[in-house]
Amino acid sequence: MQPQKITAESVTSDKNQTLVEQILVQIQESIIKGELRPGSKINEQALAEKYGISRGPTREALQQLERQRLVVRIPHVGARVATLTIEELNDLYELRSTLEGMACELAAQRIDEQQLSQLWALLEQQEADLARGDSYFQQEGDVDFHYQIIQASGNRHLQETLIGGLYHLLRMYRYQCTSSSRPVRAIAEHRRIVEAIAARDAELAGLLMRRHIEQGRQNTEQRLRQLTAQEASAVS
Amino acid sequence: MQPQKITAESVTSDKNQTLVEQILVQIQESIIKGELRPGSKINEQALAEKYGISRGPTREALQQLERQRLVVRIPHVGARVATLTIEELNDLYELRSTLEGMACELAAQRIDEQQLSQLWALLEQQEADLARGDSYFQQEGDVDFHYQIIQASGNRHLQETLIGGLYHLLRMYRYQCTSSSRPVRAIAEHRRIVEAIAARDAELAGLLMRRHIEQGRQNTEQRLRQLTAQEASAVS
DNA sequence: GTGAACAACATTGTCGACAATCTTTCATTT
């Protein structure tokens, strides 16, 4: 995807949000997909020119990205893209496991009929995509799955913490470390989670979610190990 | 406390951080202490002039405050001080209970000797302050207590989420809703938590912490109920 | 008198320029 300059048309066709919001999602994608490499320095001036805007909104976007943990900023020095390390991956998934476990317990208690049927529909969609071997939608579908459960928890601070704070970094790890060889098992786990939620069994739902996420962690960690080893040998 | 204008001396005497960092803590305190009333509108221009700086750094500070949940910003409309509601209080404490319970479990597993002796020292300090009836240090001591345990958890994302994201809003609720009539019990609970951590009993430590926080929630909720009822009658 | 449209005002969003700080380069000394 090219950097999309802000034109008169895009401003009007888009719902005319603020410049920051418009470029934020684009930079997010660049980082998550690795077009901006982990650990690389970000030059405010250059980034601003790339999107045809000034440094003001660019700085605000970088601050947002820092909040989302995709960027690390140091005063008077500048911003760098976050680096992916084993230690941080473990910290991140440890926290995610607790939070999404909590979300799942709450969802089992509070989900309403409409949300539940949406969740069933998404699950069936995923199973269909799986049968068709459609790996792109598997990725997106997985994000949606967790997203919907978090929404159903009904706790706004929890939602904000997970979606506003952790989710983008998680997507970055998963995008860059994914070995797409695990969907069969993962979607079977999804089914069991939905069943537990539908049965209003909060304790079980939370437990299954924590296990499901631990599986994901192991998978991602293994892949990250390969990548870092590979990179180390490429340098020499 | 007066708004402290930034002078040449304060810049050099202070460790010469950035303007944003300097005013951020001042605005934080203003909000937490209620000098800026909950729900009131924040005017960027006025706020900038109050501290003798321009709107640029002021806007950045407001963004930081939004991240800390002390401020709500709406594009093209502006920023307001967060409002304190029963519903949000419950969401917030629900999340806090889970996160600090987790922190406590991890701390029991990972705390080192030095951190542990610091924790003991703080506990004894608190018990001494309690005997002396020193209510100001009780407040601060309680913040430190939870802070130290969070630090001892060793999970950087957890630390960032609690301290960077939730703690300031928690302090706001506690400052504005505190009925300082509970320290005896609270500090007894602190002692049991430290004992569990020292015994490396993660499960117990987490459980005690969650209970301790639930006590705090009930206390704060009750006080908030009184305040809102009081306010409603004052209007009529 | 009430409601809608419009104009005047106030506030936020964006920009370009300058100041403060950090980084790099290059000369100098040991």
Added chain:
DNA sequence: AAATGAAAGATTGTCGACAATGTTGTTCAC
């Protein structure tokens, strides 16, 4: 040749002004 220091360059931090948007108050029609 390596280390130190200073100067030049590049980058971030801050400012004031202008543009875009939201808000308020007034007028007019009904």
